[in-house]
Amino acid sequence: MTGMAGRLRAAADAVAMRAAAVLLGAGCVIWAALPPAHRGYAGFALTVAVAGVAGGGLRLALTAVPVPEESYLLSAGLRAWRAFPAVVRQVPWEEGALVAIVWLEVLHPARPWHTALLGAGLIAYLLVTHLAETDAPLATLRPQARVLGVGAVLLALGAGAGMLPAAGPGAGSALLRLVAAGALIAAAGLVLPYVARRLPRAGRGDLAGMYNRRQGTTQRRAGPDG
Amino acid sequence: MIPNGPGVPAPGTERELHWRSSRHARRLLTLGLAGLFVAVLARRPEFAGLAAPALLLLVAGRVQRRPPRITMSARPSSRRVFEGERLAVDVVADGAGECAVRWRLHPGLEIAPVGAAAADGQRVRFVVTPERWGRRQLGALEVTLRDRWRLAEGHVSMPLPSIDCYPAPAQQRTTVVLRRLPNRLGEHPARVSGEGIEFSGVREYVPGDRQRSINWPASTRRGRLQVNTFAAERSQDVVLLVDATSDVGIPGSSALDLALRGAGAAARAYTDARDRVGVITYQWGGTSWRPPGLGRRQVYRIIDSMLASTLPADTGGWERGGSFARLPRAALPPGALVVVFSPLLDQRFVEALRDMRERGFTMLVVDVLNTEPPARRRAEDRMARRIWRMEQEAIRFSLRELGVPVVHWDGEESLDLPLAAHTRRPMAAWR
Numbered sequence: 001m002t003g004m005a006g007r008l009r010a011a012a013d014a015v016a017m018r019a020a021a022v023l024l025g026a027g028c029v030i031w032a033a034l035p036p037a038h039r040g041y042a043g044f045a046l047t048v049a050v051a052g053v054a055g056g057g058l059r060l061a062l063t064a065v066p067v068p069e070e071s072y073l074l075s076a077g078l079r080a081w082r083a084f085p086a087v088v089r090q091v092p093w094e095e096g097a098l099v100a101i102v103w104l105e106v107l108h109p110a111r112p113w114h115t116a117l118l119g120a121g122l123i124a125y126l127l128v129t130h131l132a133e134t135d136a137p138l139a140t141l142r143p144q145a146r147v148l149g150v151g152a153v154l155l156a157l158g159a160g161a162g163m164l165p166a167a168g169p170g171a172g173s174a175l176l177r178l179v180a181a182g183a184l185i186a187a188a189g190l191v192l193p194y195v196a197r198r199l200p201r202a203g204r205g206d207l208a209g210m211y212n213r214r215q216g217t218t219q220r221r222a223g224p225d226g
Numbered sequence: 227m228i229p230n231g232p233g234v235p236a237p238g239t240e241r242e243l244h245w246r247s248s249r250h251a252r253r254l255l256t257l258g259l260a261g262l263f264v265a266v267l268a269r270r271p272e273f274a275g276l277a278a279p280a281l282l283l284l285v286a287g288r289v290q291r292r293p294p295r296i297t298m299s300a301r302p303s304s305r306r307v308f309e310g311e312r313l314a315v316d317v318v319a320d321g322a323g324e325c326a327v328r329w330r331l332h333p334g335l336e337i338a339p340v341g342a343a344a345a346d347g348q349r350v351r352f353v354v355t356p357e358r359w360g361r362r363q364l365g366a367l368e369v370t371l372r373d374r375w376r377l378a379e380g381h382v383s384m385p386l387p388s389i390d391c392y393p394a395p396a397q398q399r400t401t402v403v404l405r406r407l408p409n410r411l412g413e414h415p416a417r418v419s420g421e422g423i424e425f426s427g428v429r430e431y432v433p434g435d436r437q438r439s440i441n442w443p444a445s446t447r448r449g450r451l452q453v454n455t456f457a458a459e460r461s462q463d464v465v466l467l468v469d470a471t472s473d474v475g476i477p478g479s480s481a482l483d484l485a486l487r488g489a490g491a492a493a494r495a496y497t498d499a500r501d502r503v504g505v506i507t508y509q510w511g512g513t514s515w516r517p518p519g520l521g522r523r524q525v526y527r528i529i530d531s532m533l534a535s536t537l538p539a540d541t542g543g544w545e546r547g548g549s550f551a552r553l554p555r556a557a558l559p560p561g562a563l564v565v566v567f568s569p570l571l572d573q574r575f576v577e578a579l580r581d582m583r584e585r586g587f588t589m590l591v592v593d594v595l596n597t598e599p600p601a602r603r604r605a606e607d608r609m610a611r612r613i614w615r616m617e618q619e620a621i622r623f624s625l626r627e628l629g630v631p632v633v634h635w636d637g638e639e640s641l642d643l644p645l646a647a648h649t650r651r652p653m654a655a656w657r
Binding site: 056090093095098099102103105106110112115116118119120122123126127129130133134135136140144147148150151152155156157158159161162221 | 249254257258260261270271277282284346372375
């Protein structure tokens with residue numbers, strides 16, 4: 001009974017993870033495509049993005065489907081069924097979808113916070129897709145949590161740099177702004193991991209933990225003498 | 227139920243890992259490069275921010291330590307199983323460090339996994355079941371190591387050991403017993419009187435008879451002392467003759483499958499009855515044999531001999547040619563009961579049977595042919611099919627005329643049913 005329940009729970013988790021990946025991909029496409037742009041092959045980019053997300057979802061769905069064994073006596077239908085998942089697995093669906101989504105986003109006028117949220121959504125999409133394709137639990141991402149936090153800060157820095165007004169008219173000013181933003185992001189990227197490593201861990205060094213420890217120290221110091 | 231096998235761990239083999247970027251890393255790189263490219267071309271710093279987390283993950287993940295090689299070992303719970311039995315394969319990977327290990331089992335031919343064919347962990351147990359007899363390669367294991375950040379994957383594969391899969395023996399409880407048995411102690415009551423437990427008659431007392439064997443009611447009636455006599459208990463030599471020249475029918479229930487299963491069942495039944503059992507496997511180009519022997523181990527030796535019939539066994543032998551005339555007496559002892567499992571499709575084999583019968587062997591043929599040529603509409607095909615059937619009937623008729631009983635076995639029912647007519651009473655050893 002427990003085994004059956006465990007298997008059902010594992011199957012439900014796998015389905016939920018795959019559904020989450022597809023939904024995140026679809027959300028990113030919609031987020032990048034709205035409002036609709038009518039220039040720069042926007043329709044083509046939208047088609048590629050939708051196909052990429054749908055193909056990625058199909059690939060994730062097909063990972064658990066059994067493929068008939070190789071045999072000389074397979075019928076044409078079974079042979080085609082054998083070849084279909086192999087083709088679906090080989091196509092880099094997510095990479096195509098990423099490029100198309102970025103392309104859709106760049107067709108719009110500058111909207112830094114919108115782009116930053118899209119970046120967060122894309123990272124989440126990639127992480128959930130990876131978890132779904134390897135059937136790994138969410139806890140697998142725990143070692144990366146700190147770096148992901150630093151990445152979120154960099155994302156916000158990039159968005160903030162995008163909101164800074166240009167120093168003056170012309171292409172040189174925009175380039176200067178970009179270089180400044182890049183330098184800021186790179187500097188933060190180099191410094192923040194070091195700072196994050198020095199920060200106390202949650203439960204041991206967070207504020208409540210520090211308070212509790214200090215209280216304990218005080219009590220110990222007070223000791224039986226009062 | 228899965229046998230646990232010996233508790234000795236299998237020696238591991240060290241294998242080199244082939245590391246490469248994972249799909250996840252390639253996707254992050256795509257996002258990072260696309261963001262940077264757009265940021266530079268469109269001069270929009272927010273896209274540099276979009277690229278930053280992906281690139282940061284890639285850079286941070288590069289400093290991970292990855293083991294260049296791991297030690298892998300695989301230990302099947304048993305090297306010998308019967309068809310349909312479950313077999314556990316314990317696999318262990320040492321030296322993977324902090325990497326996550328994922329195993330994927332690629333089962334070999336006629337090996338079916340029971341449960342999942344992929345599992346995570348450094349120690350994993352796969353359960354498989356061989357579906358058809360033979361020396362089977364269990365398959366191969368594909369191992370994927372993923373670093374903590376899931377940015378690189380190390381791949382290595384390992385072939386699994388091979389096992390001997392024995393044909394699942396059919397059911398047989400009764401045995402065919404010859405009327406004339408060799409003078410050797412056993413469990414079959416013989417026609418001569420001796421020291422057995424089966425009552426055979428009453429005779430007059432002679433000095434030297436045991437007092438306890440006096441039959442007092444008979445002595446009272448006849449007025450002279452009478453003693454009980456008992457049948458002597460003898461064993462017989464049984465030679466199983468397996469025709470491996472023709473394998474027709476659906477795989478899994480073909481003529482050869484049935485012949486091997488039937489021979490396995492007969493070997494078990496006759497060794498349980500304390501008979502000496504041997505086997506002769508007839509095939510193209512020659513004959514392999516194992517002389518009759520006693521005991522349960524002989525059953526496994528017989529099955530081994532049938533499975534590896536092209537190789538000379540340790541105490542068996544190999545005889546080139548299609549005749550049994552040159553087989554040594556050890557392989558085919560005079561007076562032995564010969565139980566033949568054959569579809570009777572090979573004319574040379576049928577001739578060899580006739581030759582053996584003429585040499586005086588008592589034989590019983592179990593016909594394992596359960597298939598026919600396909601039915602087609604054309605008149606010529608129907609005629610050919612009819613001729614084929616008549617030919618088969620003629621072969622069986624000619625054997626019966628020679629005094630060789632032929633019984634048909636479909637492989638589904640117990641072997642006791644077709645043999646019932648010959649197991650009820652001792653079989654005449656015709657000369």
